[in-house]
Amino acid sequence: xxxxxxxxxxxxxxxxxxxxxxxxxxxxxxxxxxxxxxxxxxxxxxxxxxxxxxxxxxxxxxxxxxxxxxxxxxxxxxxxxxxxxxxxxxxxxxxxxxxxxxxxxxxxxxxxxxxxxxxxxxxxxxxxxxxxxxxxxxxxxxxxxxxxxxxxxxxxxxxxxxxxxxxxxxxxxxxxxxxxxxxxxxxxxxxxxxxxxxxxxxxxxxxxxxxxxxxxxxxxxxxxxxxxxxxxxxxxxxxxxxxxxxxxxxxxxxxxxxxxxxxxxxxxxxxxxxxxxxxxxxxxxxxxxxxxxxxxxxxxxxxxxxxxxxxxxxxxxxxxxxxxxxxxxxxxxxxxxxxxxxxxxxxxxxxxxxxxxxxxxxxxxxxxxxxxxxxxxxxxxxxxxxxxxxxxxxxxxxxxxxxxxxxxxxxxxxxxxxxxxxxxxx
Numbered sequence: 001x002x003x004x005x006x007x008x009x010x011x012x013x014x015x016x017x018x019x020x021x022x023x024x025x026x027x028x029x030x031x032x033x034x035x036x037x038x039x040x041x042x043x044x045x046x047x048x049x050x051x052x053x054x055x056x057x058x059x060x061x062x063x064x065x066x067x068x069x070x071x072x073x074x075x076x077x078x079x080x081x082x083x084x085x086x087x088x089x090x091x092x093x094x095x096x097x098x099x100x101x102x103x104x105x106x107x108x109x110x111x112x113x114x115x116x117x118x119x120x121x122x123x124x125x126x127x128x129x130x131x132x133x134x135x136x137x138x139x140x141x142x143x144x145x146x147x148x149x150x151x152x153x154x155x156x157x158x159x160x161x162x163x164x165x166x167x168x169x170x171x172x173x174x175x176x177x178x179x180x181x182x183x184x185x186x187x188x189x190x191x192x193x194x195x196x197x198x199x200x201x202x203x204x205x206x207x208x209x210x211x212x213x214x215x216x217x218x219x220x221x222x223x224x225x226x227x228x229x230x231x232x233x234x235x236x237x238x239x240x241x242x243x244x245x246x247x248x249x250x251x252x253x254x255x256x257x258x259x260x261x262x263x264x265x266x267x268x269x270x271x272x273x274x275x276x277x278x279x280x281x282x283x284x285x286x287x288x289x290x291x292x293x294x295x296x297x298x299x300x301x302x303x304x305x306x307x308x309x310x311x312x313x314x315x316x317x318x319x320x321x322x323x324x325x326x327x328x329x330x331x332x333x334x335x336x337x338x339x340x341x342x343x344x345x346x347x348x349x350x351x352x353x354x355x356x357x358x359x360x361x362x363x364x365x366x367x368x369x370x371x372x373x374x375x376x377x378x379x380x381x382x383x384x385x386x387x388x389x390x391x392x393x394x395x396x397x398x399x400x401x402x403x404x405x406x407x408x409x410x411x412x413x414x415x416x417x418x419x420x421x422x423x424x425x426x
Contacts, residue, residue: 001419004096004099005098007100008031008104010033011104013040013041013042014108015042015060015301016297016300017040018064018301019285019300019301020104021064021070022059022063022302023303023305027309027310030069032098033072034076036077040072043128045057048061054294073098077089077409079406080404080417082421084279085281090409090410095413103260106285107286108252108253108288109251109291111247112249112337112389114344115390116216117349118218118219119219119246119349122223122225123225124244125243125244127153128247128250134160140165141166143243144169145242145245146239147245148244150248152335155205156201157245158205162208168205170211171209171210172216175334177212177213179334180212183334184198214230214231215340216229216230217231219244227240248341248393252268252287254268256406257277258402259402260282262278264399267392267399269284271283274313284300290328293327293328296324303318347363354379354380354381354382355377368391368392368398383408
């Protein structure tokens, strides 16, 4: 096992992680950025700074790439923490142990996927999942695509799919029109640049039907998605489609923070004005503190980078973060899932796809722990990250607790960790 030492370890090389590293550079402290993707950028700047239009991506990348006190660990999957100041990562060809003084968690969030009849059919994906596939080179030219769920991500995915040559048939937003209009009004009053972005995006998609107050009933097809059924008030409608992208928001990846003892609340990691958690040497930034987009990730990352390297935080930094967090609040209040969404699935609908556990079996339990013990829900490849989050929404259960290894890993990696532990014990 290779051993590395650093002053600051940043987990996550998305906008928050890159902003944090860029802010901490001038302190002279050693910085190591670890990410499980082969290139920096995260989900928002996927594919590396050279493939995105946002100039900030290139700026952060250039600063960090040319700095002598920055190390990179790409394609690095976190496996475990051997103690609070040592993280172990699995790379394609080796295992690396990193000892650090301070830690910034910028490990983002993931799509909230809620079960409905037919959601396991080939051709049904998450909204962000489809966008990621297209950015990675998936060919959707000529494909008939329906995008459904809730949140501004739906329109962004529609734009990505349209530019890639797909035929986007419908964007189906669950929220009623009055909520959407109120959201737009708040953007105009408090976030004019975002209002202009929203208007420009909506105008570029003007040929695509955008319906509000419409909810998905089911996806249907014989071994492959063929049609999507919707309900809008008392009206039922069916759309023939090749692909359905369905998203219900973003869930912060709080598992690592909780594993390290950081306090959480409202589904996100709690932090102070310096982005420091309840554990003094651990800081957080980006979607892990709540979904708010790239501006929030950059603002929080910048402050976390300054704080972790003992630099002063300016009033302007705080104002930018406050504005971004206000926008996060608007998103949360406008696009929260309602009771109707919680009841999308029928008794026979699978919730845990890995272990084939349907709604009816889960309803017999009062907690995630009980359901996991009896039904094996959450014991597959995702380790409850998908079905566990769904059960929180559907049944009001507490979040699943994470155990090490953090992600499934090679047996050779476990052997290397065991050998290292024995060596230290001696």
